[in-house]
Amino acid sequence: MLVGTLFRAGNWLDGVLRTQVTVDGTDATCSLIEMVNGSRHLEQLGVLMLDGITFGGFNVVNIQKIFQKTGVPVIVIMRKYPDMPRIKRALKNFPDWEERWNNILKAGDIYKVDNINQEPVYMQFCGISEEDAREIVKISTTRSAIPEPIRVAHIIAAGITTGESKGNA
Template identity: 60%
Template sequence: MKNKTFRQIKREIRILGIDDAPFLPHHQGEVLLVGTIFRGGSWMDGVITTHLQVDGQDATSKIISMVNKSRHRGQLGVMMLDGITFGGFNVADIKEIFEKTGVPVIAVMRKTPDFDKIKKALDNFPDGKQKWEIIQKAGPIYPVKSKETIYMQINGMEVDDALKIVKLSTTHSALPEPVRTAHLIAAGVKEGESKGRA
């Protein structure tokens, strides 16, 4: 599928921000995944949720299903993930997500991943090789200088467009508002109250 081209990026572009709920180490079972639908970085239009397996292999399929089943699907201009790993080491394939939803993907991160540490940790998983291959497929990491410097990986769009959308939607913290709000909601639902910075 070809990259989506944006002739003009509107301030109220619909953005889906996705993050998972916190969980204790060695947690078994499922973890909550929350998606918030925003107009730019200022107005939330909706919330969608799903669950995925901790350290599993279903992050990609669950995100695809969550997006394609949503009544907001036709309005989405882009989706933003808080990194590409959810529920521990359940790795999302941003290329496959774009190809099967048609929605360009931006994965945002506060800091660049320590790939040596990640690769070593994946040696402890029977499917570690497959997880590592998905991580490698995610592509280059680009810095975004906004309120603070954060980083992103993209699929389905040009770097310049992704930079504009991240900056446009970063209104209250270092992270874009759709991802920040998804984090707060997921933490609040799981813990009863959100804690720490988002």
């Protein structure tokens, strides 16, 4: 299960969305597109923030396709700079590894975003300028090193799947 939160900047929770993806599958892109396009909040979405480019193991997202099909810019957030050779080796266990790898490469360059008094995060983006993506990440990073929409989505997902979140209230 993937949980999405709708925020105004990093301060105001407006909604919660959810969808399902297959572990190590290939449906994350379509599931996210359907979730976004089926939401009553679609018209107010300014950007879609993803916690990494893979979900459910190695269900790799195509951020260009998400932007193309939803019209919503995409920012991928990573807590650490990814070990690309290691990821590529792991993907080679899948018969369609080249397509999955190409989705990662097509997501573009990885940029470091320094946050005041926090560890840096890394980002990729589509449908938005680097300057605007940086500003959105910084504005929405209010309580931890990661943007608030992602932090809150984690707390909600943990509470739903395990019965209790691990985060602090």
